[in-house]
Amino acid sequence: MTLEQLGWNDRFAAAFAPHAAAGCVPARVTLELKGFFEVTGAEGARLGECSGKFARDHRSAADYPAIGDWVAVAPQPGDDTRAIIHAVLPRRTKFSRKAAGEHSVEQVVAANVDTVFLVAGLDGNYNLHRMERYLAAAWASGAEPVVLLNKADLNDDTQALIAELGITGRGVPVHVVSAQTRRGLKALAPYLVPGRTVALLGSSGVGKSTLINRLVGERLQDTQEVREADNKGRHTTTQRELIVTPSGVIVIDTPGMRELQPWDASAGIDAAFGDVTAVTARCKFRDCAHGVEPGCAVQAALADGSLDPARWSAWQRLQRAAAYEVRRVNPEARQLQKKDIKKITKQLRQRVHEKSGEE
Incomplete structure (x- = not known):
């Protein structure tokens, strides 16, 4: 297998020079293991381990190799099955989330992805707010998001769902597909280009592994049925894996994620909701809460119909989720929120007092 078949390009070559x-060779992380990584290069796959110097220089978990990363490795003399990882090349794109647990730790789910298929099931699994969080993380990653509504053979009434997604993910392609019946899969061909990396993300049971098998034309991933009682999936994929398919398409499969908190969604939200942020920028006061403040451009736009109320609500939901994560780990942010609440409360009381005086 050549480096180009793994997604190598001039940008990575320049970063690797x-x-x-120093005597290293390039390889791509194709499988994540506990404490180890499968790294694949021109000479095949090896079991990779980070060097001691790498561990000393990198304390953050997000700095360590993740699936899809390009790394600089030194093959072990006399052992063609092992390699030492000395560096992670700069990532072109990065899909991150907050790792599970009390402490706020960034977890890189996949790196150097060109297109991310955000998969939802139409068998009771679909949840708009969860998809909004996936979209926020995808926008922040730099990869091209594409929504796949899978299991169309179980639910044909999708127009309302597509309309909802159109409000949040304006400009994001939405495809209704069925991995079981192959419905709609031909429409995905433009994304499946040899040498490009496609990642599939979604909660358990949405059919990611079945989709991979259908898209590549052979059985590469094991599959299981969802539980009929609650439509919740069983974890078929238990580790992140990068697969180079016979057609040359590079596919990353990931374990199901029922809950997702994007690591830093603010930039992605602003980019995806440029129309909304443009309105908020016209408010008279920089710290406008978009409620009762005089000169609020948002309230004016909602009143004259130039701002879609549903899109405004979607923006608010995503901003609240992003702000909550910041406050949860940042005491200063929590104090600022308390000050904002006091300010808004004072304004409301003043407004009530003025109205009562007018009466």
């Missing part, structure tokens, strides 16, 4: 002088 200093490591070549």
Whole structure:
């Protein structure tokens, strides 16, 4: 297998040049294991382990290799099955979330992805707010998001769902497909280009593994049925894996994620809701809460119909989720919120007092 078949390009080659002088060779992370990584290069796959210096220099979990990363490795002398990882090349795109647990830790789910298929099931699994969080994380990652509503053979009434997604994910392609019957799969061909990396993300039971098998034309991933009692999936994929398909398409499969908190969704939200942020920028006061403040451009736009109320609500939901994560780990942010609440409460009381005086 060549490096180009793994997604290598001139950008990565330029970033790797200093490591070549040190005797390293490039490889891509194709499987994540506990404490180890499968790294695949021109000479095949090896079991990779980070060097001691790498561990000393990198304390954050997000700095460590993730599925899809390109790394600089030194093959072990006399052992063609092992390699030492000395560096992670700069990531072109990065899909991150907050790792499960009390502490706020960034977890890189997939790196250097060109297109991310956000998969939802139409068998009772679909949840708009969850899909909004997936979209926020995808926008922040830099990859191209595409929504796949799978299991169309179980639910043909999708127009309302597509309309809802159109409000939140304006400009994001939405495809209704069925991995079982192959309905709608031909429409995905433009995304499946040899040498490009496609990642499938979604909660358990949405059919990611079945979709991979259908898209590549052979059985690469094991599949299981969802539980009929609650439509919740059983974890078929238990680890992140990068697969180069016979057609040359690079596919990343990931374990199901029922809950997703994007690591830093603010930039992605602003980019996706440019129309909304443009309105908020016209408010008279920079710290406008878009409620009762005089000169609020948002309230004016909602009143004259130039701002869609549903889109405004979607923006608010995503901003609240992003702000909550910041406050949860940042005491200063929590104090600022308390000050904002006091300010808004004072304004409301003043407004009530003025109205009562007018009467």
